[in-house]
Amino acid sequence: MPNPRLAARYAKSLLDLAVEKGQLEQVYADMVWLQDVCKQSRDFARMLRSPIIKSDVKGKILNAVTKAHLSELSNAFNQLLVNKNRESYLPEISTAFIHSYKERKGVKTVQLTTATPATEEIKQSILDQVKKTGGYTSVELQEKVDPSIIGGFVLQIDDKLVDNSVSHNLKEIAKQFANNDFVYKIK
Secondary structure, eight states, X not given: OXXXXXXXXXXXXXXXXXXXXXXXXXXXXXXXXXXXXXXXXXXXXXXXXXXXXXXXXXXXXXXXXXXXXXXXXXXXXXXXXXXXXXXXXXXXXXXXXXXXXXXXXXXXXXXXXESSOOOHHHHHHHHHHHHHHHTXXXXXXXXXXXXXXXXXXXXXXXXXXXXXXXXXHHHHHHHHHHTOTTXXXXX
16 A cells, blocks of 8 residues: 655655765665666566565565665665565655655656657757746656657646647647537527
C-alpha cells in the first residue's frame, strides 16, 4: 500500500545525510539507478512488496542486485530499510528522493507529449519558452510519444497543462457543433 508520507520522510533523511557526507550527487545517481531497476523489473518490485518473502531474504536479494552498482551510503540505507521492514517502500522512497533532490537544486521537470518524436530544435525552443515564461533557471524535459493526439503537443508543468493537440482541438470543435446556438431548433 503506497505511503507517500513515509517515503518523503525516509527520502529527506537520506538527502540530509548525503549532503552532510558530501555525497549528494552519488546518492542521486544511485536513486535514479534504483528507480530504473524498479520500473524495468516488475519482478524485483514485486519481490520487495511481497509479504510472503521474509525481510532477511529480501535483504540478501537486494544486496546481491545492488551491491556492485550503489555507493556505500546507499547500500547502508537499503540495509536500514530491510532492518526496519520498510524495503517494500524502496521504489517510492527513490522517487521521493529524486523529487526532493530536484527541488533542492531548483530543477523543474516538464513533460512533453507529441504524436511523433520531437526534433532537438523544437525541444530546445520549448525549453527556452518554458524558462522564459516560468522564470525557471533549470528545466528537465521528459518526452512521451502518443500517436493518439494526432499532432501538436501537450505540455505539463506540475499541475498546469497546455493542450495544443489536434485531438483536443477536434473535441472542442465537436462541442461547439453540439451546442450550436446559431441553428434554431424546430419544435
